[in-house]
């Protein structure tokens with residue numbers, strides 16, 4: 001990467017404004033999954049050991065420029081403190097005097113976490129004054145928030161333009177793994193795309209068709225393709241206005257010699273519910289009043305075979321409605337196939353990462369990205385603003 005690394009900075013005794021992605025799931029004021037906090041520890045520990053004064057900043061949820069009590073970062077500060085074995089000073093302010101005062105009271109190696117940056121209306125607007133207020137707190141900037149790198153906000157891009165700005169270790173690792181995978185893939189290279197909406201995955205499918213040997217489609221978005229092949233899909237998810245595009249993708253795959261793989265069978269249900277009546281049918285046999293909520297066993301087997309012989313596999317999006325146990329088998333089967341393969345496996349964040357975690361298979365994957373939207377945009381070939389804003393080497 002041609003961007004400055006945290007390793008290139010002399011941070012001893014310096015104030016470092018470090019953007020992290022601590023947008024973690026919470027319930028009843030407790031952090032329920034600390035994966036993202038753990039993922040930022042190497043950078044935080046390094047800065048601390050180097051004798052920097054660390055001012056951490058993150059968003060949590062989407063408070064839209066207002067203070068939302070449940071979205072305060074106090075539980076996150078507590079969990080970070082437990083993980084790192086050191087006090088973390090949490091401020092109620094996002095910037096300004098209260099934060100300056102906290103900074104003046106701590107010593108080298110100490111850690112401050114400011115309040116949820118999205119409590120400020122200027123954050124998502126990439127407001128000049130807020131960016132400057134962040135810059136005024138510190139000598140240098142480090143961005144370790146890969147999960148928010150696709151956002152051009154005050155704490156991800158604005159402030160980066162005002163201070164020497166470097167990538168943290170998590171940011172570097174994410175970019176390096178995803179970058180290597182896409183630029184110089186080991187072959188056969190397989191991408192598995194699932195989830196709900198074709199609309200959201202158009203760019204990624206289009207970009208991946210230029211790169212992969214096998215493109216596997218699962219989840220709700222598969223049925224627009226099945227419909228495009230001329231089959232009845234009942235009440236399955238359909239984006240009518242994307243049928244033509246689905247046809248174009250299948251044609252493009254043919255032209256490029258890409259193996260475009262669609263479900264051959266499905267688990268159909270008579271309603272969208274855990275206790276629905278369900279049955280397995282071939283893909284050309286979906287009954288008119290039923291909907292396909294998971295890939296079927298033949299499809300799972302076929303996908304697992306492709307995964308087994310691939311050298312590199314990227315996965316984004318579940319194969320079915322995995323939140324309901326009755327329709328989780330397809331997603332489980334694909335997760336297990338990835339866990340078993342000798343190929344290098346990359347999980348593209350979001351729902352797939354949650355699924356892999358739920359099945360207890362995260363440790364079996366080579367790389368589980370901390371960014372859903374960010375890894376998707378990266379896979380679309382887009383420049384991430386949070387990365388572009390960092391200082392060139």
Ligand SMILES: Nc1ncnc2c1ncn2[C@@H]1O[C@H](COP(=O)(O)OP(=O)(O)O)[C@@H](O)[C@H]1O
Nearest residue numbers: 195196197200219220292293317319320321351
């Ligand atoms: N066959 C299906 N029918 C309806 N929803 C599905 C199906 N397969 C997967 N889903 C849903 O897709 C959602 C995940 O989609 P996701 O990948 O997060 O993004 P997107 O909605 O943008 O495609 C999950 O909540 C899952 O329940």
Ligand SMILES: O=C(OP(=O)(O)O)[C@H](O)COP(=O)(O)O
Nearest residue numbers: 021023147148350371372373374
């Ligand atoms: O959780 C996040 O997104 P993700 O679920 O797509 O990884 C990031 O923290 C970005 O949050 P945002 O989509 O509210 O900007």
